[in-house]
Amino acid sequence: MSLADELAKKQRSISVAEFFEKNKHLLGFDSPVRGIITTVKEAVDNSLDACEEAMVLPDIFIGIKKVSGEVYRIIVEDNGPGIVPDQIPYVFGKLLYGSRFHQIKQSRGQQGIGISAAVLYAQLTTGIPTTVISRTGAATPAWRFEIQIDIESNEPEILRREEAEWDRTHGTRVQIEFRSTLAAKKRLLDYLKYTSIVNPHARIRVEMDDEAFLFERVSDEVIACPEPIQPHPHGIEIGNLKRMIVYSEDSLEDFLVNGFARVGTKTAREMCRLAGLACEMPARNLTPAQQKSLLDAMQQVKVPAPPTTQCLSPIGEALIVQGLEKEIQMDFVSARTRPSSVYSGNPFMVEAAIGYGGKLPPEGNAQILRFANRVPLVYQQGACAITGCIAGINWKTYGISQSGLPIGPLLILVHIASTNVPFTSESKDAVASIPEIEKEVTLALQELGRELKTYLSRRDKSRLQEDRARAVCAIIPEIAAKVAEIVELPPPDISPIEGKIMRKLVTRRETRDGKVAIEVRNYTDQKGAVTLYDISPDTAEDATIRPDFSSRMEQEVTKVWQVPIEPGSVWRVEYTGAGGGSLDIRGIDQKYIVTVDLDV
């Protein structure tokens, strides 16, 4: 027997379940720490997709509990449309099975792998089958299944199937137990926080060991579910075309019109003409050579870009800004939704936001939030094309330091929405380098960068102006007093000078000989009232104008006055004290305010 014969005996078909069992890190199950996040992510993706299809406001419950030793029980429950009993074993017990793979529309799940990978991981690490309860409506009973995957055939194994009591009228509940740890709890909560930012219509409740968390919905508007579209004639390759042709019973013209997006009768006829083919011939009669001519002709005819409004569901600039502001206080934030575009026939859209200052950490790399089809990406930031684009931009142009990534109190959010997000692996952690997508991400960030630059230079300018104004207001009275002393005259009224130099609301606190005097001079044309906050250890009990509000907090006393202003008005209060602490004016645009504190 030849060596080839011997080798042949070792040749074997590998089931996709075997493949992913051996390569479980490809599915995001590379460590016990990650297992929980990956499972929650896949289950929540499914729940949100299902609720979107059913036009239901999602109400999702997540329970994570240690049951023994290293074994955790993960429960994810939703109020979606439910799954018919016959489908349940396949949805959870077969890798590469699903409803969204063949549709050209934006959805969170695309591959038909996610949740069954968690089932596989459970049976691999604990041998415990997965329990699923699902109900499709109040009129039907709920069904309870215990499921495993037959690894060598990648077919579901049903260990138990029975009707069950369940208090929800529709929805699905999956319970999975595997070896894991809760070491990445913070990351899990971050993932849920960001999920809730981009899915403001979802309520997500979490019970984790003994703690409970609620991510409440902030919008009662159901997101419109994207609708599938036909493939675009410029994004199709010969292999796909051949298969579409085999199944077609149409004439060539109808095949083109019905099978492709943006192809009308006129375009179809032009394609037939260029290919030298009769419009009325049955499409399935095309010879391989004719198929190739047709494909070439299809590329040559101009066709508008694929329709995107129906198949994509961007978050929107307003909602991104709102979501970010809810979570993080920043001085500047702006978002951009780019026009839709296409790569290899797949429509996609890039959204981005930049935040600056406020409570963002002033040092270290910018914080990067990556999203794909409304799902936060939590792992493999370094491998992601989004990160690559961010590092590839010259941030110094926009006044931001940079060492690889930009540095400083900066937050960068990028969302890629597509009918087919090109991930670098099945675990959907990072977006692959696709030139068309990278271009859009870069453009979005550059636009925002320019806005940020404008903000920063205006801020620097107004800071400069304010510094100057403060200096002037501090020094002019001193000069006036000195001059008065020399010429032996009473100090002159300097307010017209101040008013001339700048049109500001000047608040001046002078502490001298155990006396505090606060003066508010309005050189602006604003009128109404402002609120003065004076926070210092002084109680100001003998104040010439009684504070409207006063409260002590440890060593500090907060004194608040409503100060009426009108053009040219001067308001003044005096009390016995040592001054210090802080002085604040509210109720007028910050750009008018100049505060001077003189401790003489």
Add this chain to the structure above:
Amino acid sequence: MSLADELAKKQRSISVAEFFEKNKHLLGFDSPVRGIITTVKEAVDNSLDACEEAMVLPDIFIGIKKVSGEVYRIIVEDNGPGIVPDQIPYVFGKLLYGSRFHQIKQSRGQQGIGISAAVLYAQLTTGIPTTVISRTGAATPAWRFEIQIDIESNEPEILRREEAEWDRTHGTRVQIEFRSTLAAKKRLLDYLKYTSIVNPHARIRVEMDDEAFLFERVSDEVIACPEPIQPHPHGIEIGNLKRMIVYSEDSLEDFLVNGFARVGTKTAREMCRLAGLACEMPARNLTPAQQKSLLDAMQQVKVPAPPTTQCLSPIGEALIVQGLEKEIQMDFVSARTRPSSVYSGNPFMVEAAIGYGGKLPPEGNAQILRFANRVPLVYQQGACAITGCIAGINWKTYGISQSGLPIGPLLILVHIASTNVPFTSESKDAVASIPEIEKEVTLALQELGRELKTYLSRRDKSRLQEDRARAVCAIIPEIAAKVAEIVELPPPDISPIEGKIMRKLVTRRETRDGKVAIEVRNYTDQKGAVTLYDISPDTAEDATIRPDFSSRMEQEVTKVWQVPIEPGSVWRVEYTGAGGGSLDIRGIDQKYIVTVDLDV
């Protein structure tokens, strides 16, 4: 009909071919540029693996030719054992089919996906079937196949099957045509160069358009093919154990001894005892609860690490250094093969090398060469755990600048050999972050870093010494002359002083008043002869000692003298000229040499 019923109608099984057709970037077919490299890589991996199994010195031919427009024909032909005709359609026409997936041993191919992905890509982009010729021995005919993949079933479609004439007595030839470009030609040649470095026993001939390249073998020793091992009892999970048990006809004791690496009778009995199970019970009779007790017991008993010498095939320190030196001239190079280790029951081994100086570019990031199971990794450097480890090391400790990656004339090679290399995706571009592997890579590089540091500080020290010596030799004659002038005596002989200060071979060139004098003084205990190279515009026709060799090259004349030396010897030549240019001594250890050029 409920929504769930409607959704159910869209549910479908997805064939693995459909999955990878849609996600072809996961297989390394994300762009036409990459297609050729990925295909060559997969085919060459298969050829090298097959030759290794057959104990044949690989003789591989690669042909890449543009056939029309954007279509390229890629041919890879080897002298391996060949494939029996019945297997050919499956090996090339079915994803997830192969002989190496289920074996625990190091091999280049592991997944049974690679080459069939190229077949898929061809049929997708050009619709042209793949042609395979294979022959298993001189006594059998060669067979020729035309193959495609039926995408919806992931089964091979045989378009033609016939006996063929072929001049090789054994081997396989695959011819694939797809849309591509040769834009990444340099990267392809780099890939082949590095392949040849780590496979010194292979001859690889390439014809690319009109150019031919040969990577000749430098070793006639066949690499021993790694032998498969049994799984290690500490690396097994409950799912795998269950499946092994189902197929077993042994008693529990024999099941453990025969089924696992490093388990002898004594260890097996200890496992049974701890699990509270009888050694002689048939393994297949174990209840699920008993299976779990057995697994726990298996983890508790101490078992030596898995055997690695048979299943792994490291390159070896000597061969790595030799391979690198063949390709790149460097001042320092050192390699390290770490002891074998284990992650999740998979044996692995890390090898690394560091090169410094020489012809390496003095600026920019260090050059990184990554290998896995003797295959160079050419894409996704940033996503690779190897790169992460390199960036994670504090190179400043070793005298190397760093900004993320180390900077300077530095080359870093890392090879990971394992029975199951954990790649981040099916395209096998980058190694996933596995703590055990990262630890070994870091340790290997730190060891080499310390060596590099020693080299650098020795080099700096000898540089310093040389600088000092040169300064002394330059200044002492000046001082002597000055002193002689002052005291009005002839200049003293300073050689004893120089000899006392340092034991060097001092070459001094003095240019004064249109006369050049070169003196070689030997203060060392070396004897024999050295070669003096004097390169300047001077022709030295009137030299007091005639050069042994003289040649003009444009404006420069190279003059070479053999200079006899013995301890204390002085050799001197004079000629008319303007000096300048360079002066070099060869034939004696560099550490003895001091060269002084005085232009008075």
